[in-house]
Amino acid sequence: MTLRPDFTLLQVVPELETGGAEQTTIDVAQAVVRAGGKALVATRGGRMAARLESDGGRLAQMPVQSKNPLVMLGNAARLVDLIRREKVSIVHARSRAPAFSALWAAQATHTPFVATYHGVYHAKTRLKRWYNAVMTRGDLVIANSNYTRDHILAEHGIDPKRVVSIPRGVDLSRFSPSWVTPDRLEALREAWGVAHNDPRTRLVLAARLTRIKGHLTIIEAAARLVAAGRRDFVIYFAGDDQGRTGYREELQTAIAEKGLGDVVRLVGHCDDMPAAYLFCHLALLPSTVPESFGRTAVEPQAMGKPVLASDLGGMTETVAHGETGWLVKPGDPDAWAAAIAQALDLGPTRRQAIGQAAANRATRLYSVDAMCDAYLSAYARVLEARGR
Known part of the structure; x- marks a missing residue:
């Protein structure tokens, strides 16, 4: 899939150490670069950061892993500056704490906001349900399995049309x-x-x-x-x-x-x-x-x-x-x-x-290529909807 020439994706993830969300961040960034766009990742950093940069992505290091409200506000200001400077097309959050800063920054700059539900977040209180729901407040919610999608719909009661299931992919050139x-x-x-x-x-x-x-x-x-x-x-x-x-x-x-x-x-x-x-x-x-x-x-x-x-x-x-x-x-x-x-x-x-x-x-x-194509199609869908 080919992206428009000025497409820039900003993914926000707590860290790039190890795990499914982190690997998907790297995979999608690489796909965006291959398709002709720019891929930025705002994160605390981690052992996978070197691979991000070797694949053509760019690291924006900031303490987005923090749950301290003052730090989160500071992160939002940093993200606003980054979005404006880099002319970001879509902000994509991959965890709840960073999602608050990312959502605030996206709203302040009128930038489309997407979030991936990488886990099934259970809530026993109204406050926790509100906290979890930050992942559903954007243009599109991406679930990493049908199981996760069913949970999102049951837990948050949002329009099913705003939730798409994209299973994680495996790099079959690496796992061969x-x-x-x-x-x-x-x-x-x-x-x-x-x-x-x-x-x-x-x-x-x-x-x-x-x-x-x-x-x-x-x-x-x-x-x-x-x-x-x-x-x-x-x-x-x-x-x-x-x-x-x-x-x-x-x-x-x-x-x-x-x-x-x-x-x-x-x-x-x-x-x-x-x-x-x-x-x-x-x-x-x-x-x-x-x-x-x-x-x-x-x-x-x-x-x-x-x-x-x-x-x-x-x-x-x-x-x-x-x-x-x-x-x-x-x-x-x-x-x-x-x-x-x-x-x-x-x-x-x-x-x-x-x-x-x-x-x-x-x-x-479960090929990573199929997963990445689905992600790029989801981004195109969001931009088209915003254009209308």
Whole structure:
């Protein structure tokens, strides 16, 4: 899709460290640049900022992650100046706290405002519902799955025509088995300390170390498998604690107390997830709360790996139970032990067939190109409506 020559997109996101919202920010910025526009991102910064700039985007560093009202007002003033200076066409917010500053700035400059609902925000009070609703006060609301769209309509009661569902996409040029070289696999093997003669089936749980990702459920499930006499598997927790040292220590203690030191391993942040998925045989997503989409359910499937995911939220859309993986009762160690045992017992040939079905489905439904085209079409729709 080609944008008009003067199109400039300003995305506002708290930080560019890691995560689905952050990756989508990078992907959309790159698509805008490829289509002939300018892509700006207002953010605190983070490890992904270098990739944004290498892709042709530009960083506007400011403390938009702050929830301090005075800082938010200051951010709004900074954004107003940026919008006017760069002649921004659309302001796109990707989180609630920055959305206030972005909305104020967009209104002050009469610039179209779009927001993406990247998560399902629950509200128990009227104040919290008002806070969440900032994401619905613009020209268009983008939901990252049908599950999220249904939640927005039920929670906020806005016109369905103002809410569009655009599933997150996966960079199939990056998450492709053919692009992962043997030296990358060897580097990962060394980094994770895996012996060449280790015959065990490898499972990876790729997620930041936070309680809602279900690490403790998997530790309990692994303990049940070991108690039943199984040691034909090893599970890798790939993700950093992002300052949650107490939770990381809790996981380490649970692993040690259950005698799982050789079965469950914390390997920290992984910069090469395509290699990690290809190196492993199965992927785990045992989230205990609904994921609005769950990109980490799609990425391993794109790499040809079956997925075991919680039967919750957006993952019920991205994992076809019995076809590309398995949906498992969340927070239930017995159910997870049974599901893992079933996957282990299938053997390499059957798992490979399921992995191929997963790759075919991911390619058909969740390419980053399809996602970006949908985003650019949404921007065009907003500008056309404003023009009328």
